[in-house]
Amino acid sequence: MTDDRHAAVCAVVVTHYPDSTVLQGLLASVSAQVGCVVVVDNSAEDMELPPGHADVTLIRQGRNGGLAQAQNVGLDWARQHAFDYVLLLDQDSTPDDGMVCALLDALRRLGDSARVAAVGPRFHDVLEARDAPFVKVGFPLNHKRWCDHPGQLLECDFLISSGALIPLTVIDDIGSMDESLFIDNVDLEWSFRARARGYKLYGVCAAAMQHQLGDSRRQLPFGLGQVIVHGPVRLYYIMRNRFRLYRLPHTPWIWVAQDMPRLAVKLFLFAAMIGPRARNIRFMLRGLWDGFRSKSGPCPLA
Template structure:
């Protein structure tokens, strides 16, 4: 990358961290890493118990960091939208979306803003996203171009950018004018696939998405990674309620006009494989199966929003 085009990346950027029962051993480092890089940091907490949140937050909070507590768990999409509105009020140009377990490199914001400025000279940039190391495995995650029968996984380059078809929300830098044009995150999805849906909508609106190889962070996918028997590989383990949302929301995306048909074609076998593997080999097997089937049925019924029943 060349010299920064944006005169002051920090002044231009507001970071939004969404928390829900955050890890007290992890959140202080997440905040400490991003606070020096952003004009403001808004922690949007989705109804964590007050004592738990207080234990997880550093004391005192760094300058420019504010905590906004919600009385109810409003989901990831609504929290990001609320944070984007606060970023507008703070006079920032960009919003950086972050999860509570994403630990960023000291120059992440500068790298992303620089890449955005250079890419924008030749492209309609929807978002730029960080390359990340999976905290469970220590392996770098690739960027993805959708294909059939399999997606094409592109290793994050040491330097430079790669175009991709979607970005995970955490580590994504989005210009607020683009959010105005594309629309905010879909709050009805509540949590899983919120980033996928927005990526599809942005690309359908003519914007392009890019992964930035030298903007780096560590990030955790799921609770744990488990090795399956019979040489069936590794599987990311999630709680049953998350499996419900994963299944429900992918079915909801199948019916969205902005969703690429090729993604649907290659996701259907993955849906079946996920259902089989997590029902047969990962505890609690019966609860996993019930949660996933419940999600599939609710997706077919067109139900969205928070799941209000016990799974």
């Protein structure tokens, strides 16, 4: 390590029946960049870490308590062990060399007066041909902000949780992740909460990460592009939690206005064009109904 600040960073990796090879690459990459790695496993069966990672702390939950709950377990562990920052990671993400250094440099450049809630890397979706943009909420469409050179720090309205570097003092002020959402939109809700409290979020173009969104891609007819394919259970959470986000006081109304049509399009696509259609319909309608009733926790149909 070239910077003593790395020792103040605790990486929190949430897993759920992970691919051992992918997890091996993730741990090998991130262990060299941080002071400690904690794996919080949501698998019902005991998971073993890949060989060569005896220094990684493994917290076996023995059940799937949801992404947000597992992240909060990791946050609490980092706080109890006096770390200054947490780096959140999903099991399907792999940081590039120097990612954490670039994120820490961004926080230093921005300074305490900037009230930064989190910084995140640009990520390359392994199923896409280009990096994903950072996003500012707009109407009728979001504004996509692309990296032109490594020195850019792009202010955005939300960051995906995987790859986000967050000072623990910010967590103490804003609060932990919303466990009622279980999975999906956890990062969106926390980002909106941070923005409502006057904090800012930045994408760091010098920091890079490999990440996978969704299970696959499906080409739409008439040259309309591609859609990210999710399974029925994930579609349940997408429908339910979007409905829940629409009702939260810190969710920007401009985002609600432009997201509701997008949710309707997703409902149509997965009901009419992308299988398993009958199962998709059942899970999506139950998600909407549970969202309307403010239900939380795991999917009852899973």
